[in-house]
Amino acid sequence: MWGMTMSVENQTFAEKFDLLGCIQCGRCTGGCPVTVRTKLNPRRFVYDSYNEDLLDELSRLPEIWDCSGCHTCAVRCPKGLKPVEVLFGLRNMLVESGKVEPTVRDALESTFLEGNPWSKPRATRFDWMEGLDVKTAEQGQKVENLFFTCCTIAYDPRVQAVAQNMVKAMNSAGVDYAFLGEEESCCASEIMALGELELFNELAEENTELFNGYAAKRIVTLSPHCLTAIKKYEGLNAEVIHYSQLLAELIEQGSINFSGELNEKVVYHDPCFLGKQNGVFDEPRTILKGMPGVELVEFTRSREKSLCCEGGGGKMWAETESKEERLAEKRIKNAKELSASVVAVACPFCVLTLEDAIKALGYEEEMRVAEIMELVGELL
Amino acid sequence: MKTFVCIKYVPDTSEAEIKVDETGQAVDSSRFSFDINDADNYAVEESVQIKEKQEGTVTVVSMGPQESDVMIRMALAKGGDNAMRIEDSRINTTDPLCVAKVLAGALKDKEFDLIMTGCMASDDGHMSTGVALAEELGVPHASMVKDVEVVDEKKVKVSRELEGGLMEVVEMELPAVLTIQTGINEPRYAPIRGIRQAQKKELNVLSLDDLGISPDEVGESASQIVLNKLYVPEVVSAAEFIEGEPEEKAEKLASILVKGGHV
Numbered sequence: 346m347w348g349m350t351m352s353v354e355n356q357t358f359a360e361k362f363d364l365l366g367c368i369q370c371g372r373c374t375g376g377c378p379v380t381v382r383t384k385l386n387p388r389r390f391v392y393d394s395y396n397e398d399l400l401d402e403l404s405r406l407p408e409i410w411d412c413s414g415c416h417t418c419a420v421r422c423p424k425g426l427k428p429v430e431v432l433f434g435l436r437n438m439l440v441e442s443g444k445v446e447p448t449v450r451d452a453l454e455s456t457f458l459e460g461n462p463w464s465k466p467r468a469t470r471f472d473w474m475e476g477l478d479v480k481t482a483e484q485g486q487k488v489e490n491l492f493f494t495c496c497t498i499a500y501d502p503r504v505q506a507v508a509q510n511m512v513k514a515m516n517s518a519g520v521d522y523a524f525l526g527e528e529e530s531c532c533a534s535e536i537m538a539l540g541e542l543e544l545f546n547e548l549a550e551e552n553t554e555l556f557n558g559y560a561a562k563r564i565v566t567l568s569p570h571c572l573t574a575i576k577k578y579e580g581l582n583a584e585v586i587h588y589s590q591l592l593a594e595l596i597e598q599g600s601i602n603f604s605g606e607l608n609e610k611v612v613y614h615d616p617c618f619l620g621k622q623n624g625v626f627d628e629p630r631t632i633l634k635g636m637p638g639v640e641l642v643e644f645t646r647s648r649e650k651s652l653c654c655e656g657g658g659g660k661m662w663a664e665t666e667s668k669e670e671r672l673a674e675k676r677i678k679n680a681k682e683l684s685a686s687v688v689a690v691a692c693p694f695c696v697l698t699l700e701d702a703i704k705a706l707g708y709e710e711e712m713r714v715a716e717i718m719e720l721v722g723e724l725l
Numbered sequence: 726m727k728t729f730v731c732i733k734y735v736p737d738t739s740e741a742e743i744k745v746d747e748t749g750q751a752v753d754s755s756r757f758s759f760d761i762n763d764a765d766n767y768a769v770e771e772s773v774q775i776k777e778k779q780e781g782t783v784t785v786v787s788m789g790p791q792e793s794d795v796m797i798r799m800a801l802a803k804g805g806d807n808a809m810r811i812e813d814s815r816i817n818t819t820d821p822l823c824v825a826k827v828l829a830g831a832l833k834d835k836e837f838d839l840i841m842t843g844c845m846a847s848d849d850g851h852m853s854t855g856v857a858l859a860e861e862l863g864v865p866h867a868s869m870v871k872d873v874e875v876v877d878e879k880k881v882k883v884s885r886e887l888e889g890g891l892m893e894v895v896e897m898e899l900p901a902v903l904t905i906q907t908g909i910n911e912p913r914y915a916p917i918r919g920i921r922q923a924q925k926k927e928l929n930v931l932s933l934d935d936l937g938i939s940p941d942e943v944g945e946s947a948s949q950i951v952l953n954k955l956y957v958p959e960v961v962s963a964a965e966f967i968e969g970e971p972e973e974k975a976e977k978l979a980s981i982l983v984k985g986g987h988v
Contacts, residue, residue: 443803443913450914457917458795459758466741466758543917 357397362431364395366424373418373428378653382669383411387418387428394431404438410446411665414538414658415617420649429658436540436659445539452662453541456548460530461496462662470527473498473505479512482523482559489521490591491561491583493575495568496531497661497693503700504693507567510722511588517725518600520591522565528555532566534574534618539659545574553578565591567718569619569692570657576623587619589691589717593628596635603724606638611720612685613641614676614699615651616692629691632717636724642683644676652676656694673702680712688714726781726875729835730772731828731842731858732765732800734793738847745955752955761796764843768905770912771873772841773804779875781838782806788816788827797928802919803912807927815933815940820948821853828854829861830938831931837900839881844869844904855904866902867895871909 359365367388374380374388385408393399403409412432419427439445440453452462459467471494474481482491498507508524515522533548552575556564563584566572572587595601611633619625626648633641646652654673655665677699680688688699699714736757746753761769772783785800785808787793797808811831817823832840840862842855852868859866871892872884878899885893886906933940941947965981967974982988 440914441916441918443916443919445914447911450912453914454760454799455758457920458760464737464758466737466756468756468758541917543921547917 358400358434359395359397362391362394362434363426364391364431366426367391368424370423372421372423373426376417376421377412378415378417378672379411379413379655379665382667382672383665384408385411387412387432390435391426391428391431394435400435400438404435407666409435409439410659410663411667412658413617413653413655413660415653416622417617417653420621433538433540436538437542438540440540440542446663448662448664449539449659452659453536453539453544456531456533456536456541457544461500462531462535463496463500465496465500467527470494470496470499470529471524473508474512474524477509477512478516480515480523481526482561484558485560486523487560488523489562490515490523490565491556491559491563492522492524492588493532493564493566493571494524494529495566495571495693497697498567499529501693501697504696504716506722507693507716507718510718510725511567513725514592514595514601514718514721517602518595520595520600523559523561525555525559530555532568532571532574534568534570535657535659535661537574538657539662549574549578553581557582568694569616569623569625570694573618573622587623587625587628587691589619589625589628589632592717592721593631596632601635601721603635603637603721605724607636607720607724608638609687610640610642610683610685611687611689612644612680612683613647613689614644614654614680614695615648616690616695617651617653618657619691620648620651629689629717632721633689636720639720642685644679644683646679652679654695654698656692656698661694661697671698671702671705673698674706677702677706677708677712681708686712687720688712689717689720690714691717726775726779726838726878727784727836728772728775728781728839728841729784729786729832729837730765730768730800730805731786731840731855732769732796733762733787733843733846733848734759734789734796735762735846735848743957745957749954749956750952759792759796761800762843762846762848764845764847764905764907766843766912767907767909768841768843768903769800769803769805770910771905772839773913774910775839775873775875776804784808784835786811786828786831788812788818788824791930794928798920798923799915801923801926801928802915805923805926807929809929809931811931811936813933813940815944817943817945817948817950819849819952820950821849821851822857822950823943823948825854825857825861826943826947827933827936827938828858830936830943832858833862838878839899840864840902842902842904844906852904855902859902862900862902864900864902865897866904867897868904869906870903871906873903873909 455464533545537545744753783805785805788811845852869886871886874882
């Protein structure tokens with residue numbers, strides 16, 4: 346894994362990312378979704394980064410910040426290389442020099458000081474729990490499902506319902522669960538993408554120790570970004586899953602009973618961090634199909650070919666200069682062609698980017714974006 | 726160029742709900758995050774940029790609790806060489822004059838060319854400490870500085886931001902105190918690797934006794950400010966929209982002011 350291999354200080358950049366393994370076939374650039382709207386060319390970066398003398402100059406090119414970390418390049422590479430990590434490695438060089446955009450700087454500083462990239466106080470992280478009957482974890486006490494909330498879901502009122510409805514679902518299903526308390530800190534998924542490797546390593550170490558202190562059988566993440574990051578931690582004594590995996594299991598067992606009907610035509614958008622990066626494609630669909638009144642339709646580009654919404658890879662804090670149509674807008678237009686009334690997602694970043702796209706296109710009256718847990722909440 | 730940069734650890738109150746604690750004399754800060762005062766962050770960057778161009782040293786100075794060490798380490802990671810933190814419960818920190826006296830006491834025997842502070846602290850908003858510090862040290866000062874050009878070892882040319890967006894350009898003899906306005910530069914990020922390395926840099930924690938300052942000079946008894954009470958202004962709904970032609974509006978307004986005894 347990149348985080349740990351980068352700590353081998355004596356390796357050259359080319360060795361760290363196995364650049365000599367590249368055969369310049371171009372499948373990375375060919376599949377990269379953002380190349381249609383930006384200058385980013387992953388193949389070029391893999392090729393040029395072999396020259397150590399060029400690295401400094403490459404790290405200053407604005408297009409390294411266009412990558413949304415979707416990992417299509419890594420999925421498509423026939424040699425098993427990860428061009429996305431070459432770009433993160435270049436970002437790391439810039440971060441080490443301190444000369445990053447103010448938005449990136451503020452996200453990193455806030456994560457270092459307050460444990461979240463949203464410049465929010467640690468003390469208000471669990472305000473979303475107010476008024477809810479939530480079980481919180483206690484050190485040493487055995488729990489089967491330990492929930493990791495995620496900074497964005499904890500602080501952004503737009504997506505707090507994901508956690509709140511999860512509490513209601515777990516309580517009604519009688520599951521052995523607990524949420525982490527104020528000790529929870531950022532998973533560092535986006536921190537790694539923003540190139541602050543040392544901070545990623547520090548948080549990974551602290552979080553691993555924290556998780557291991559709770560005798561949890563598995564850690565359940567609400568965001569696929571947290572899922573991806575936590576899976577990279579070394580020395581973790583628990584399985585890590587996304588909530589959709591747990592929920593699909595509960596629905597199949599009949600432990601969750603929906604009441605009422607949704608009566609909506611729903612199209613499911615595969616989040617890159619859940620699908621491409623973790624192979625979780627079926628479980629979100631199982632949940633949606635289990636909801637009474639849902640007519641589930643599919644995008645032409647679904648599952649491994651899902652079109653990235655551009656919300657990952659630290660893009661929440663690094664805006665692309667391009668004025669070309671955003672991929673999220675393209676995605677929403679596709680949803681409109683399908684006459685879907687709901688675009689269902691299982692990722693807080695996808696909610697935010699796709700909802701912005703709906704607003705930008707003026708489609709608010711015709712369709713909405715909903716996190717799967719929001720739909721679950723409507724039927725509980 | 727020997728520079729000292731004075732920084733303050735302040736709560737971020739931009740989005741937080743402000744509540745007065747039970748003493749009625751302080752704000753409840755239990756739900757705030759704390760960080761370097763915004764303007765001070767620009768002062769740190771400016772001092773580091775001058776050091777990078779002119780060579781020299783940057784010493785970080787702060788008055789505050791142990792928790793603020795993280796902020797000091799971040800400033801050291803950005804390019805500060807060493808630091809001193811003054812902590813003493815006997816200092817009356819609500820009075821900027823007392824704070825300036827303490828800082829002056831810490832700096833008076835040091836060799837310095839420039840002292841920089843932020844132009845304003847975001848918590849109490851006094852805009853006084855830097856200016857009072859210059860007075861205490863008997864050196865010239867410029868406030869609201871938006872540009873610093875080092876002319877030579879003995880002189881700087883600075884731009885001051887005045888009302889209405891005017892810029893005043895002043896040449897100043899060194900040593901001097903500059904209070905830095907935000908926007909003068911783009912503060913850099915302190916990478917974690919740098920913060921770790923900064924653990925090795927010197928950070929002296931000093932009390933009034935260490936500085937040879939009597940509590941009588943900077944404590945509550947020395948202060949000319951008495952804090953009686955803090956309160957959140959009551960929200961009242963008394964807005965009245967005056968309609969009509971300009972002459973009618975003026976007449977109605979004048980009548981309201983006169984009848985209400987406001988003029």
